[in-house]
Amino acid sequence: MLFLSEDGFKRLLNGLVSSRNVIAPVEANGYFDFKTIKHAGEAFLDYSNTRLPPKRFFLPQREIVFKHDPKTGVLHEPALGSEAVLLGVRPCDASALSVLDNILLKPPNPDPLYESRRRSITVISLSCAKPREECFCNVFETGPVRGSGEDITLTRITGGLLVEVRSGRGQILIDGFASLFEEAGAQHLEKYEELSRRLTKEMSSRIEIARERLVRLEETLDEKFFQNEAQKCVECSLCSFACPVCYCFDTEDHLEKNVYVRAKGWDTCASPVFTRMASGLDPRPSKVDRFCHRFCHKLSRIPMAFNAYGCVGCGRCVSLCPAGVDIREVLKRWG
Amino acid sequence: MGLNPYAPKPVRIIRIKDETPDTKTFTLSPNLFESFAPGQFAMLTVYGVGEAPFSICSSPFDKDRLQFSIRRMGSVTSAIHEASEGEEIGVRGPYGRGWPVKEMEGRSILLVGGGIGLAPLRSLILHLLENKNNYGEIAVCYGARSPSLLMYRDEFEEWIRRGVDLHLTVDVGEGDWKGNVGVVTTILDKPKLNRADTVVCTCGPPVMIRFVLKKLVELGYSKENIYASLESKMKCGVGKCGHCHFGRKHICLDGPVFKYSEMLELPRGISPF
Incomplete structure (x- = not known):
């Protein structure tokens, strides 16, 4: 030191x-x-x-992933x-x-x-x-x-x-x-x-809390608890966009001065189209499903896949949520 | 900067074949993949429109071309359907875990497909037929909503000639259809196989997979030997975009092919159960 x-x-x-x-x-x-x-x-x-x-x-909120010039075949890296x-x-x-x-x-x-x-x-x-x-x-x-x-x-x-x-x-x-x-x-x-x-x-x-117990979130979902909490959620996604960990992204393609461009930008699992496929099939069709996923992803699914918790306790989602959803309630219940 | 895993490489569409009224099979060349396993998928880009995941449906032994059967559904698939032979599209992959071809060696095999779900199974059929001596009997149960929606109809004769025990069914008969009418579970008992030692691979709509798994177990097939290919929205194919993270699995990395026991652990919605 x-x-x-x-x-x-x-x-x-x-x-x-x-x-x-x-x-x-x-x-x-x-x-x-x-x-x-x-x-x-x-x-x-x-x-x-x-x-x-x-x-x-x-x-970044939005960044260019590549540009492709169809005339020359050249791929421009960011x-x-x-x-x-x-x-x-x-x-x-x-x-x-x-x-x-x-x-x-x-x-x-x-x-x-x-x-x-x-x-x-x-x-x-x-x-x-x-x-x-x-x-x-x-x-x-x-x-x-x-x-x-x-x-x-x-x-x-x-x-x-x-x-x-x-x-x-x-x-x-x-x-x-x-x-x-x-x-x-x-x-x-x-x-x-x-x-x-x-x-x-x-x-x-x-x-x-005993955070190693959070994995039980995945194993025994308390549907009633999440149904009640999800009712408050207005799906504004502020929690995702203000989160220092949320990393999910969407892509967008367009033509710009005869060059094809792909950008990637922040996405949110609160969005009703996050998992909806072109066929209309959606493995996570309801607000409760998406709400559950947000917490399961951070506290149980990211830890299982990447060996780190998807939350660092900064409290931004707590202070910014217009509906009063509080991740600490989930922690107290399962941790 | 390391290799950009998000950037596709351009290839040409050299052939477009009308498969069914809403599905076309696209042949792409050159085949930029050094190798791939049947059941793996690739991300296809229509430049300026977008990108989506598609199962590779061609033979892993075809070193010159890649094939994809694509149903017109959303913006990317509609744009591909509008494309003409000679046009350039982007491809990257191969991604994911394919069918368990190693575990299948020396054993009999049952493949169960529904609609366009036959696409990843076609790649497997072509792989199995190329190595026929390594495998036991090969049976295929395939169903579609109507006879005109059956995929790869012009290849059935060749498959049968090379030893595939093929059983077909349609939900609703039409025209001169003389075959079975009913969902695919109504023909699952037809192949005469040693059920306890048969590896089963299935792909189709989620509701079909659910009932097929149930029926297979009822018929005496072992859960240990049952696999299904699942589908999900994806934006990257390499485990970064978060769209296909369900439970402890990423469909793009850990799947799209899953074992029966793994599917039991997937959360409601993506799990066929």
């Missing part, structure tokens, strides 16, 4: 912004969102969490991701990237678009000081101090930040600013442990 003083942190920020493309949380219209910043002062790091996760920098530093990501959102790695990089067909962005963006996480009411990262051990998909973990303690290098990419960045860091002392580590203990205790007093 390394220690970075508050002054050192300012100099690191300035150094990063002047030498690299830096994406950080900024305040706009009463919300926090990730944006490319030009000056270190634009970064707002004392925030609870951003309205939307930084997923779109790795998995552009590679460009180098950037994503700074100030909360541990839950950083952990979501490691879940996406399990899914999208799984052999034998890793998603090359996602892979190139994961390679070119260095992720620096920042511990939470005050978890929000709707947060439940403790359930999946994805925070509130340390996540699992970041290259560098920053933890704010009194007087500065503790720095943990988590990957080779993180080490390269740190090496470029070596003079700013010092080895963390016993007093720093003590503060770190204390913060970690306090936040974990605070969060587990809100909700504590």
